[in-house]
Amino acid sequence: MVGERGIMSAHVVPKKTYIAVWITLMILTVVTAAVSRIDLGKVSAIVALTIATGKALLVVLFFMGVKYIGQKMTIVVIVAGIFWLAILMVLSMADYGTRLWS
Amino acid sequence: MSHSPAVVTHDQVHNPALQHHFATMEQQQEASTMGMWVFLITEIMFFGGMFTAYMVYRYMYYQAFVAGSEKMDFWWGTINTVVLICSSLTMALAVRSSQIGQRKALVVLLIITMLFGCVFMGIKAIEYTGHWKEHQFPGTNFHFEGPDPQHVEIFFSLYWAMTGFHALHMLIGIIIVGVIAFYSWRGKYGPDYYNPVENVGLYWHFVDMVWIYLYPLLYLISHKHGG
Amino acid sequence: MATSPTPAAERENYLNTEYGIRSWLLTTDHKRIALLYLLLITFFFFIGGFFALLIRLELLTPAGDLVQADTYNKLFTMHGQVMVFFFLIPAIPAVLGNFLIPIMIGAKDLAFPRINLFSWYLLVIGGLLMMYTILTGGADTGWTFYPPFSTAFAKSQVVTAALAIFVAGFSSILTGLNFIVTIHRMRAPGMTWSRLPLFVWANYATSIIQVLGTPVLAITLMLVALDRLFAFGIFDPQRGGDPLLFQHLFWFYSHPAVYIMILPGMGVVSEVVSCFSRKRIFGYKFMALALIAIAVLGFLVWAHHMFVAGISLYAALVFSLLSYLVAVPSAIKVFNWTATMYKGSISYATPMLYAFGFIGLFTMGGLTGLFLAALGVDVHVTDTYFVIAHFHYIMVGGMVMAYIGGLHFWWPKISGRMYPEAWGKLAALIIFVGFNLTFFPQFVLGYLGMPRRYWQYSPEFQVLNVLSTAGATILAVGYVLPMVYFLWSMRYGKVADENPWGAAGLEWMTASPPPTFNFDETPVVTWEAYDYANLKEVPVEP
Amino acid sequence: MFQTFPLWPERASTTAGGVDALFIFLLTLCGLMAIMIFIMILVFAAKYRRSRGREAEQIEGSNALELTWSGVPLVIFMGIFVWGAAIYFKERTPPQDSAEIYTVAKQWMWKFQHMEGQREINELHVPIGRDVKMIMTSQDVIHSFYVPAFRIKQDVLPGRYTVAWFRATKAGRYHLFCAEYCGTSHSGMIGDVVVMQPAQYEQWLSGGPAAPLAQTGKQLFLSLGCSTCHRFDVQGRGPNLMNAYNRPVLLDDGRTITADENYLRESILTPAVKVVSGFKPIMPIFQGIISEEQLNALVAYIKSLNQSPEGTAGTRNTPTGSPTGQPQMMQVQ
Numbered sequence A: 001m002v003g004e005r006g007i008m009s010a011h012v013v014p015k016k017t018y019i020a021v022w023i024t025l026m027i028l029t030v031v032t033a034a035v036s037r038i039d040l041g042k043v044s045a046i047v048a049l050t051i052a053t054g055k056a057l058l059v060v061l062f063f064m065g066v067k068y069i070g071q072k073m074t075i076v077v078i079v080a081g082i083f084w085l086a087i088l089m090v091l092s093m094a095d096y097g098t099r100l101w102s
Numbered sequence B: 001m002s003h004s005p006a007v008v009t010h011d012q013v014h015n016p017a018l019q020h021h022f023a024t025m026e027q028q029q030e031a032s033t034m035g036m037w038v039f040l041i042t043e044i045m046f047f048g049g050m051f052t053a054y055m056v057y058r059y060m061y062y063q064a065f066v067a068g069s070e071k072m073d074f075w076w077g078t079i080n081t082v083v084l085i086c087s088s089l090t091m092a093l094a095v096r097s098s099q100i101g102q103r104k105a106l107v108v109l110l111i112i113t114m115l116f117g118c119v120f121m122g123i124k125a126i127e128y129t130g131h132w133k134e135h136q137f138p139g140t141n142f143h144f145e146g147p148d149p150q151h152v153e154i155f156f157s158l159y160w161a162m163t164g165f166h167a168l169h170m171l172i173g174i175i176i177v178g179v180i181a182f183y184s185w186r187g188k189y190g191p192d193y194y195n196p197v198e199n200v201g202l203y204w205h206f207v208d209m210v211w212i213y214l215y216p217l218l219y220l221i222s223h224k225h226g227g
Numbered sequence C: 001m002a003t004s005p006t007p008a009a010e011r012e013n014y015l016n017t018e019y020g021i022r023s024w025l026l027t028t029d030h031k032r033i034a035l036l037y038l039l040l041i042t043f044f045f046f047i048g049g050f051f052a053l054l055i056r057l058e059l060l061t062p063a064g065d066l067v068q069a070d071t072y073n074k075l076f077t078m079h080g081q082v083m084v085f086f087f088l089i090p091a092i093p094a095v096l097g098n099f100l101i102p103i104m105i106g107a108k109d110l111a112f113p114r115i116n117l118f119s120w121y122l123l124v125i126g127g128l129l130m131m132y133t134i135l136t137g138g139a140d141t142g143w144t145f146y147p148p149f150s151t152a153f154a155k156s157q158v159v160t161a162a163l164a165i166f167v168a169g170f171s172s173i174l175t176g177l178n179f180i181v182t183i184h185r186m187r188a189p190g191m192t193w194s195r196l197p198l199f200v201w202a203n204y205a206t207s208i209i210q211v212l213g214t215p216v217l218a219i220t221l222m223l224v225a226l227d228r229l230f231a232f233g234i235f236d237p238q239r240g241g242d243p244l245l246f247q248h249l250f251w252f253y254s255h256p257a258v259y260i261m262i263l264p265g266m267g268v269v270s271e272v273v274s275c276f277s278r279k280r281i282f283g284y285k286f287m288a289l290a291l292i293a294i295a296v297l298g299f300l301v302w303a304h305h306m307f308v309a310g311i312s313l314y315a316a317l318v319f320s321l322l323s324y325l326v327a328v329p330s331a332i333k334v335f336n337w338t339a340t341m342y343k344g345s346i347s348y349a350t351p352m353l354y355a356f357g358f359i360g361l362f363t364m365g366g367l368t369g370l371f372l373a374a375l376g377v378d379v380h381v382t383d384t385y386f387v388i389a390h391f392h393y394i395m396v397g398g399m400v401m402a403y404i405g406g407l408h409f410w411w412p413k414i415s416g417r418m419y420p421e422a423w424g425k426l427a428a429l430i431i432f433v434g435f436n437l438t439f440f441p442q443f444v445l446g447y448l449g450m451p452r453r454y455w456q457y458s459p460e461f462q463v464l465n466v467l468s469t470a471g472a473t474i475l476a477v478g479y480v481l482p483m484v485y486f487l488w489s490m491r492y493g494k495v496a497d498e499n500p501w502g503a504a505g506l507e508w509m510t511a512s513p514p515p516t517f518n519f520d521e522t523p524v525v526t527w528e529a530y531d532y533a534n535l536k537e538v539p540v541e542p
Numbered sequence D: 001m002f003q004t005f006p007l008w009p010e011r012a013s014t015t016a017g018g019v020d021a022l023f024i025f026l027l028t029l030c031g032l033m034a035i036m037i038f039i040m041i042l043v044f045a046a047k048y049r050r051s052r053g054r055e056a057e058q059i060e061g062s063n064a065l066e067l068t069w070s071g072v073p074l075v076i077f078m079g080i081f082v083w084g085a086a087i088y089f090k091e092r093t094p095p096q097d098s099a100e101i102y103t104v105a106k107q108w109m110w111k112f113q114h115m116e117g118q119r120e121i122n123e124l125h126v127p128i129g130r131d132v133k134m135i136m137t138s139q140d141v142i143h144s145f146y147v148p149a150f151r152i153k154q155d156v157l158p159g160r161y162t163v164a165w166f167r168a169t170k171a172g173r174y175h176l177f178c179a180e181y182c183g184t185s186h187s188g189m190i191g192d193v194v195v196m197q198p199a200q201y202e203q204w205l206s207g208g209p210a211a212p213l214a215q216t217g218k219q220l221f222l223s224l225g226c227s228t229c230h231r232f233d234v235q236g237r238g239p240n241l242m243n244a245y246n247r248p249v250l251l252d253d254g255r256t257i258t259a260d261e262n263y264l265r266e267s268i269l270t271p272a273v274k275v276v277s278g279f280k281p282i283m284p285i286f287q288g289i290i291s292e293e294q295l296n297a298l299v300a301y302i303k304s305l306n307q308s309p310e311g312t313a314g315t316r317n318t319p320t321g322s323p324t325g326q327p328q329m330m331q332v333q
């Protein structure tokens, strides 16, 4: 095996993409801030979290480059992290959510 | 298998950054990236504990959380969100510069990232001082006018704990970005070896992401619903 | 054995490449780090054991007469914390795993050697904090740190104890991280997943838990510390905090943590049983899957520690049901070990005796876990000695046996010398007898209703307690013996060749002790795991 | 030297038999299982002992066997689960007409308040054959109410009520233990449950002068000024508390919940957490102002309002037809 010095030539993302992502993130920030000023009732929490998740996805996919990652394993690792967090939250709520059922 | 003390063969050929126990640069790079991601999921779980606490208490004491959130400074929170997003952009561009070997841009971008980080910390400090002065630090200091002060205190406990640990992560982030900036200036990273820059970037973006959730959860619940 | 010869030509190996304290304290060789861990956790095992002996002595009589009530409370707290966090959790992974995983997969070292050393130092720092805690009076919260007692009432060193465990936790996280990456990325050519020894699978499964669970414990302990230092009140019911939230977060880690404390043992036993039966492990694929299944399902059952704590009725039902699901893969393991012996060619070397002990005692511990997971029964026996017996059966009867058995098995590899076989057998026997005498009576005590963490107790419980204390003394002898003869063997033991057991596995294909980078050249694996069909038979009995 | 050397705990409640039955079943099942495994190991170890001239027979495994020994245990486990759950379900649902005893645990003692007004410390008198519901809370840390002879145990938490119930079947004196570690004298936080024949129990009740708990509660209700807002004649500033217990309450955040003991408790201590729809959160916070015992009396009083318009009856909750909350609950659900 020769020529390993160039091995790290990973995918270089065009500047434009980064800027576009950045603009989208800014817009989403403004949107979520603005929406919080309107009373949407119970929906407002859902809206806020959906927007936050959208932003997080943008960061993960583009800034952190998961979209360009070749290794499947990394994806598995990330999904595992989210899945375990969900276990913690959902099963905790299995207690709190049903305490009043008596 | 023969046991003649053979010399490990690849040592002479390679990149100085290749550590002895890896066979190839590729293996080293993959290991390091994977290690970083595994580390980040431990961070997810670390913050996850607090997010769970937040969820439970918000479910139990919703009104108090609204009351607490009303005491947050909407503008500082929003500005800080913007600051962090900008810092993520510069960080992403920094990694890109290292990939294509633009040393000067890399150093500059890293420094800008650090500056954004410092701005964030500065604003956080202003907010913290404000909350402290307003007796919004839990414990003996705490005082709150309203129907349910106790549970507003829980909100503030979580606020301080969550943003506090986040700020701690920011601080660590600023320091390691600084270190990386130093080595970049010394020319350690380039297209053939930029893994450390990339990993610091991942960390930085992760910390940004935590804030992306903290922002709506702490600052933006200020509107009552229902009766 | 008196005239044991020195090795003909002192080959260069990981022990003799360099000398001096610095060469050890700054080493990045996983084998040397494993030995550093061995020293550290042996120390803590004896500290924890010393506390256990004091506990047992106090409980010799119903009256609280040997030590003060507060002292007793500190004894079991420090006993639990030291044993769990500074002995059992690091035991097999950080010692045997560290030593063996790179060799077993044909790598030169772990993926991150410096992080490996760093995590040893973290355990040292955690250990120093623990010692500081102990020497300045100790903590008295129980190893479980339940608030509001721990946050608002305990007058002992709770914060330093929590900090000690916090730091030790990061050591454990980093070890897990290192193993995961190593197993993914450093396997030798041909070492496919289906050719990995089960010991590697077991440590892989363990690492998953360490990485995903420990951070939650870390943050939870931090919140306790914040509650204590700054009166945050996150768990303080007086201020609307919910103490049960602490329990949820704590057990989210600490139930899976009990699998950190058994999976690696299962790995060891798989290696040993297969070696001394000279057979490929029965149902390899299921064995590997069961390990992963235990690790994953283990995260779904935590609230079975909280059946009477005041959780919702429905949550209790869910968690009880889920608890039974983890028991299924455990059943697979027990049956497959047994089946591996079927039509084998079995010899009773010391490690095999420990493996027998493990299977028997783990089965008893596990089966009593089924009692505890049964809601109606748990209400009666929770927080009694039944629980104490349950977990000592698994942790001491199971894991400690596996650990000591594993040490015997790989001792020739680690030290290049054989331990004295007769002494080995004797110690195994003493430990087995002492163990059962110590902990079997506790099952009865528990069902009779003797609560745990009791400094004084009702006189009708005395007979059983006396038996238990007697057992603990025997156990102590049993544990000191191997210490002595291992040390002895380092100098006087018979010199071991590279594969004294005729075992399968890459670790037996390199020298004993192995050279610094494990292999002279990177091995290429072309055979399946446990390839005993193609290994030459070893002499009948040593 | 040793007075007794029991190997089985006494059995003195209606729950005990069920628990013992499951326990014995488990002992038998798991015992057989364990013995089977041990025998197999021993037999294999002896039969396939290493000897010259015989080699191990390599067996890869068997999917059929693997599936059997995962499937069969799974089925058995589900059986155990259901059985255990059935017992637990019964343990956690007190019969409607149980006699109630309020319990306050603190470091390191048990305090009991009977409805009839008797108070006891570390000793609890109960009659044979009546369902008794323990409504428990703690003043400081977590404790646990444990009576081995009844096979019941329930943690007692600060900041809320937890409930346990039993029906004693055998007269005698039984251990009461604190089973959750609670500090220095955890092992000293013990007492006796004295189970008496009903007649003797009546006699014990009439032992000393004591005002019924609800009566005490009523006095507190007046002296703390609750009655200024909560009126029974006209609508005051607070809701009318007549028949408040066990009634579905519409909260101002739109949720409807049942006014159980914990709700009453929370409504008194920190009223703003759950505000009744149509009212303002003006009720003062009583947390830190009244003691746990006083709170129990208030709760007992408010509950007694379900039985008699006067609210002074407060005698034992002897069975008096269907509980009052029931019909109203139907309407909402």
Ligand code: HEA
Pocket: C144, C258, C259, C261, C262, C304, C305, C306, C323, C324, C326, C327, C330, C331, C332, C334, C362, C363, C364, C365, C366, C367, C369, C370, C372, C373, C374, C378, C381, C382, C383, C387, C390, C391, C394, C395, C399, D029, D030, D033, D037, D072, D073, D076
């Ligand atoms: C290594 C440690 C370890 C392990 C592996 C386990 C394994 C299990 N544990 Fe245990 N447990 C502890 C350590 C451990 N535990 C500790 C430390 C505590 C107390 C903590 C504290 O409070 O301080 C505890 C407490 C504890 C409780 C709470 C008790 C209480 O406080 O009320 C429960 C309840 O469900 C429980 C259940 C189980 C179950 C179902 C398993 C299962 O995984 C067991 C599975 C194994 C088997 C079942 C055996 C093999 C199977 C067969 C041979 C199949 C054939 C059988 C049949 C068909 C019947 N454990």
Ligand code: HEA
Pocket: C045, C046, C047, C048, C049, C050, C052, C053, C055, C056, C076, C077, C079, C080, C081, C083, C084, C088, C141, C142, C143, C144, C388, C392, C395, C396, C400, C438, C452, C453, C454, C455, C468, C472, C475, C476, C477, C479, C480
């Ligand atoms: C993880 C591992 C682990 C291990 C290995 C052990 C090992 C032992 N444990 Fe431990 N134990 C726990 C974990 C462990 N325990 C936990 C988590 C608790 C719960 C704590 C709590 O409630 O919070 C507990 C609680 C516990 C109790 C209950 C206390 C109570 O509730 O009041 C008892 C009582 O008998 C006990 C006994 C023993 C005994 C006799 C051993 C023996 O196996 C120990 C044998 C070892 C030795 C005897 C060492 C020999 C050493 C010497 C002879 C030299 C000593 C001298 C010097 C150091 C100078 N343990």
Ligand code: CUA
Pocket: D106, D107, D108, D142, D143, D144, D178, D179, D180, D181, D182, D183, D185, D186, D187, D189
């Ligand atoms: Cu109260 Cu233990």
Ligand SMILES: [Cu+2]
Pocket: C254, C255, C258, C301, C302, C304, C305
């Ligand atoms: Cu558990």
